Amino acid sequence: MMQDYQAQLESILDSLGRIRQAMNRQSRSLDASIHLTAPQLVCMRQLQVAGPMTLGALARRVHTSPASLTGLVDRLERKDMVQRRRDEVDRRKVLVEMTKSGADVLAMAPWTVQDRLGLSLAQMPPEKRDELERAVGQLAEMMESPPPDTGEERHKSVS
Structure with a gap:
């Protein structure tokens, strides 16, 4: 797992x-x-x-x-x-x-990355675009949010 x-x-x-x-x-x-x-x-x-x-x-x-x-x-x-x-x-x-x-x-x-992405998205079925939009949105939220409090110290401060 x-x-x-x-x-x-x-x-x-x-x-x-x-x-x-x-x-x-x-x-x-x-x-x-x-x-x-x-x-x-x-x-x-x-x-x-x-x-x-x-x-x-x-x-x-x-x-x-x-x-x-x-x-x-x-x-x-x-x-x-x-x-x-x-x-x-x-x-x-x-x-x-x-x-x-x-x-x-x-x-x-x-052509830019955004242009190519736009063309590719336009060819996808709407439900697949919706799914991708949700997944990428969730990923952005995870990367922007503070780390969860796991009770473990991740980085020790240096004196």
Whole structure:
């Protein structure tokens, strides 16, 4: 029974490692081909799909904090991929929008891990997608949650 658990744990960790490696390869490829990082491309794709939005809205769409996104948008702005502008209705709001240069670069962007995943998911039966979504969601929750209190000390503090 314990061997089954250990083999499953190793298989899951191996799969997570393969996902990380695929994303790292993609990031290096993007940087070499269009001089963007994967997170920059993801942000630009969100702007392409949803149009101009506030930094906070963009941060929610790409699952990061506005503080983390500020530097990324600054770098995209320096590359003339995006621009910030005041909302015409509510002048207190600043919107991030893609520039013509950004749209041109995005049109040349290679397929990403997310693109391939999306195509593969679209071909799966809905019930299999639901099952996968639940399993991946559970995995993310397990990895984000604090370790359970087993009564055993895992790491001893160093004085």
